[in-house]
Amino acid sequence: MSHELRTPLTIIGGFAETLQDRDVPPAMRAEFAKTIFQHSQRMRGIVDELLEPFRASRPDTGSHIPQLIRVAGRASDGFGRVRASAKAKGVTLDIAIEARSRTIYADRTALEQILLKLLENAIRHTGEGGRITIRTTRGDDGVSLAVGDTGSGIPPEHLPRIFERFYRGDSGRSREAGGTGLGLAIVRHLVEAHGGR
Secondary structure, three states, X not given: OHHHHHHHHHHHHHHHHHHOXXXXXXXXXXXXXXXXXXXXXXXXXXXXXXXXXXXXXXXHHOOOOEEEEEHHHHHHHHHHHHHHHHHHHOOEEEEEEOHHHOEEEEEHHHHHHHHHHHHHHHHHHOOOXXXXXXXXXXXXXXXXXXXXXXXXXXXXXXXXXXXXXOOOOOHHHHHHHOOOOOHHHHHHHHHHHOOOO
């Protein structure tokens, strides 16, 4: 995590220091400002992900208000938020809702966050021309909601740890793709807050 925070901070500091020199040409100033903005946005995303479990778990916020939710609607909303990224990679987005599992009892905001984190992860690790599917099935113990993809997959030795904070099976690949190692940990936290697994 220290690397994730220090790298953009170092870049921001270096470019900000350079901008104090009055001899920097206007075109370079604009480019430096763009770089500072991009890295500050990256840091903001990291901080937001760090704080999310704390915001979501505070009982005094009344944040978890379970209700009966139509999964297809939340799935469509989630796809809407990643559609541009999927289109850029030629990734197909599908919804496969089983007739007996059209609804789920959950907090609407938490469910949206769960789906978005899983979809962002799927987009990040699915190659050109791949497919991402949100599906539901009903079993004896309730409704199973899954986000599946045709991406690179997770080696078996990493499966037991993928929901740990900051854990990345292939840290180099994840870092290049923009992962912080927090998304799946947030998903786990929110699912467990609903009594799920």
